[in-house]
Amino acid sequence: MLLLCLGMAGIAGYWLNKAIDAGFPMDEKTGLIMINILFLDVGILFVTWMFLKENVLSWKDAFGLCSENLMSIALMGALTAVAGFFMAAMVGALVANVLEAMNIEVSTQEVVNTFQNAEHPSQKLLLALMAIIFAPFVEELMFRGVLFTALKQHLPRWIAIWGSALFFGLVHANVMSFIPLTLLAVLLTRLYEHTSNLWAPIFAHAIFNSINLGLMLWLPELIETQTP
Structure with missing residues (x-):
């Protein structure tokens, strides 16, 4: 799952560059930092949720x-x-x-x-x-x-x-x-x-x-x- 999130972050980074080139108000460095943090966080939350589900824990x-x-x-x-x-x-x-x-x-x-x-x-x-x-x-x-x-x-x-x-x-x-x-x-x-x-x-x-x-x-x- 974490590898999938990293792959999705790469795809999101590609489209971010396209958006920036089209005039989106964000520099590439800031955008990439936010994308990496967001997808890593999502991956960690998903893995934790799966662990809790498998072990029947709230x-x-x-x-x-x-x-x-x-x-x-x-x-x-x-x-x-x-x-x-x-x-x-x-x-x-x-x-x-x-x-x-x-x-x-x-x-x-x-x-x-x-x-x-x-x-x-x-x-x-x-x-x-x-x-x-x-x-x-x-x-x-x-x-x-x-x-x-x-x-x-x-x-x-x-x-x-x-x-x-x-x-x-x-x-x-x-x-x-x-x-x-x-x-x-x-x-x-x-x-x-x-x-x-x-x-x-x-x-x-x-x-x-x-x-x-x-x-x-x-x-x-x-x-x-x-x-x-």
Whole structure:
């Protein structure tokens, strides 16, 4: 299924180029990033759905996704997001200083650069929707709901927490954001453990990304953004 999604992403990319050549208000780089993210997310959701169906599990049974105590869940998510933001900002600044002292080039994530350099408001809106809605749900499902849970069944708890967190940091493929995002992932995992409801880290992830996107729009000079 994932290979099928990648193939469909390639086809969608071809037609996107045709649309851009015809005057569609989007640059090729932004379009390809969104297409790849969208089809990868769809593939992950489909595989998860098939797994649950084959094992006769509901989303609530597997990941605690339910509406019970949703307000308190959202509040805990918001508090975790704010704490995670300040932690990521401070650690990110420290990492940037260390890298600069070592003469290692400091750069932000590719998707962040794409958002900042997007020429059309519609591009920023679509990228924001990806970061605030799609990415939090799919990434929390994959890293907290699936990976952490699977590791915890076979390994000591602390290895499961840090193993899934390290992988979360690695997949974002950025030297400067690796440590901040790994630590953020630990917070999100602990939140999931505490609530037994995947909505909690999803809310936290979405709010964390919203804070960073807001800063990129209105105070771009204030902070080096870490957006998972």
